[in-house]
Amino acid sequence: MDFAFPPEVAQFREEFRRYLDNVVTPELMHELRSRDSLESTGPLARAFMRRLGEDGYLGIGWPKEYGGGGKNPLFTYIVRYELDYRGLPYPLLSISTVGPTLMRVGTEEQKREILPKILRAEITFAVGYTEPEAGTDLASLKTRAVREGDEYVINGQKIFTSLAQEADYIWLACRTDPEAPKHKGISIILVPTNAEGFSVKPLYLSTGGRTNITYYD
Numbered sequence: 001m002d003f004a005f006p007p008e009v010a011q012f013r014e015e016f017r018r019y020l021d022n023v024v025t026p027e028l029m030h031e032l033r034s035r036d037s038l039e040s041t042g043p044l045a046r047a048f049m050r051r052l053g054e055d056g057y058l059g060i061g062w063p064k065e066y067g068g069g070g071k072n073p074l075f076t077y078i079v080r081y082e083l084d085y086r087g088l089p090y091p092l093l094s095i096s097t098v099g100p101t102l103m104r105v106g107t108e109e110q111k112r113e114i115l116p117k118i119l120r121a122e123i124t125f126a127v128g129y130t131e132p133e134a135g136t137d138l139a140s141l142k143t144r145a146v147r148e149g150d151e152y153v154i155n156g157q158k159i160f161t162s163l164a165q166e167a168d169y170i171w172l173a174c175r176t177d178p179e180a181p182k183h184k185g186i187s188i189i190l191v192p193t194n195a196e197g198f199s200v201k202p203l204y205l206s207t208g209g210r211t212n213i214t215y216y217d
Helices: 007-023 026-033 043-054 073-086 092-105 108-119
Strands: 125-128 144-148 151-159 169-175 186-192 198-204 210-216
Touching (some): 026 043, 092 108, 092 125, 125 210, 144 169, 151 169
Antiparallel strands (some): 144 151
């Protein structure tokens, strides 16, 4: 069995390595080493991810109809591997979770408004899954969203919501059908962090880093 990359992927890997050699600066690496990536994102890291977007690398594996490069998943793997190898930032949640989900089940308005911003690294998300009494067991979620007209009213609390203080949206898991079995009736809602009733409280760890508690009232 041949585990070598196909020629076009191997060529892309070399091209991307040369690209990183040219755009990664000592100042960027110093910024990355001087802060916890789960605590905050520095200005140079933000600029670097925007550069990746402008040059077509963030969405290289996205379908062309949504502004991506239309390449097979190996190209995305190369981008992620080379960035990880050098300790460089990558908007994993946006590119690998939020974007593909919106492509499949999002409204046309969401696709039109949010997907281009993801590809340009102009918008950020934080994961709102864990609760004080619900960790990896999402069936124990207590945060609820009740439909009122064309809106949802959300009540609950999340914990360990890293980077919520600088996110534009929370990718929030909440219970929308309290009558359904515990492992069902759970939905994902995009909550704008400027929404009324949303608040963030820092939670400092024993390591000195910061995560957050988020409230939805």
